[in-house]
Amino acid sequence: MPEVAEDIRRAIEPAQLRQLLGCFPTGVAVITTCAPDGTPAGLTCNSFSSVSLDPPLVLFSLRNASRLLPAFQAANGFVINILSEQQDALSGRFASSRIEDKFDGVAWRAGQLGMPLIDDCLASFECRVHAAHEAGDHTIFIGEVRHLSAGVPDQALVFYKGAYMMLAESLRKLVVEGRLGDADIDEAYRTLYGTLLRLASERATEAELDAVHQAADAIEAHPDDAPLKERIASASAFFASIAAAGHNEALTLMAQTMTSVLRERMTHVLSVRPRPDLFPLRRKVAHNLRQRDPEGAAAALDELITQLRKG
Known part of the structure; x- marks a missing residue:
């Protein structure tokens, strides 16, 4: 059986998998936290998902190769900032590996848990880390929502088939x-x-x-x-x-x-x-x-x- 599983794994082409996963439209969020020295850290993510209503749990996944992984592993919480369709430039900024200070010129404030809440988002969820699990080439972070807030009454920024809808x-x-x-x-x-x-x-x-x-x-x-x-x-x-x-x-x-x-x-x-x-x-x-x-x-x-x- 292990040999069969390995054959199936080899038959899955990463490029095709990425392409077909793109057939499922997803919202876009910027996940923020604070590094051990207190500086804000954040990245763009479309793997955000609800897990449970009671208790209120959500998750996102982060590449193990990401240079921000240690910051999220060391933090005791994170914030999910849901982007509006007017914030596509913000999505690109936090996704870029070329921009060192992602927060330079970005309007944000400290939330009730002390982590960055980005202004003018559709919604923000402040979470304490509930669990973290390594899964393949990603780590899944599950957070318990401690505070939430509604933002601007706009349309969501949606990612579909490799492009913003x-x-x-x-x-x-x-x-x-x-x-x-x-x-x-x-x-x-x-x-x-x-x-x-x-x-x-x-x-x-x-x-x-x-x-x-x-x-x-x-x-x-x-x-x-x-x-x-x-x-x-x-x-x-x-x-x-x-x-x-x-x-x-x-x-x-x-x-x-x-x-x-x-x-x-x-x-x-x-x-x-x-x-x-x-x-x-x-x-x-x-x-x-x-x-x-x-x-x-x-x-x-x-x-x-x-x-x-x-x-």
């Missing part, structure tokens, strides 16, 4: 209202995916190159009366396979945003119909990528976009 919703509104022009969208595709194709020419594995070809095959396999949902999924998969082959997480997040734009345009704006004239152009992109020809792949993408607009 607030951003996705804003883009969706722009697309549906026709405020994103074809020229701007085409330029964005050429710039973003042209860069990803150049990176993929250097970094892609053979399996990832196969995935680009398979995504092109899937589009060509659609019957003429294929449902719109299937066409959207296959078109998105083609560009997602290019993004995955580029091995750049920041650009992949941007690509996910562009996928949201593509989905909304195909649903609400474009007249979607079979386009066999585009088949050889997608194959040209995939072929040049297979040949590790970045300029040829980018040029083929440019042809694809130009032909798409002609249709």
Whole structure:
């Protein structure tokens, strides 16, 4: 049995696990505490969860590799600060490894337990540590809520599929209202995916190159009366396979945003119909990528976009 469990563990790809876990929307919080010397410490987290109402218990998990782990292990409590959709910059600040003093310029005050409460959050939960358990590459901190307070009457900042839902919703509104022009969208595709194709020419594995070809095959396999949902999924998969082959997480997040734009345009704006004239152009992109020809792949993408607009 242990050998079977080990085989299953090896079969789980971390990148795919992270991607599929992202299908579950989560709120975003900044977890704060005080280091042994009394200085405030905090980090962005979307693993916050309720555990029990009686007694009132909540939890969050922290990477064992985090440099803040010792501070939380030494502290006797922590605060969960739930962020509003206006606080996305704050989320980025506390998630950044490049900013040494996370609290510089941030409005906060000491709570009843002496730990930092960040101003203008939706809610704050001041907790005493109830238990801490090491689990894999994370440590789970369970806290007993001792004090709580409601904050601003705003919408929550939500994280979904690697991006803030607030951003996705804003883009969706722009697309549906026709405020994103074809020229701007085409330029964005050429710039973003042209860069990803150049990176993929250097970094892609053979399996990832196969995935680009398979995504092109899937589009060509659609019957003429294929449902719109299937066409959207296959078109998105083609560009997602290019993004995955580029091995750049920041650009992949941007690509996910562009996928949201593509989905909304195909649903609400474009007249979607079979386009066999585009088949050889997608194959040209995939072929040049297979040949590790970045300029040829980018040029083929440019042809694809130009032909798409002609249709």
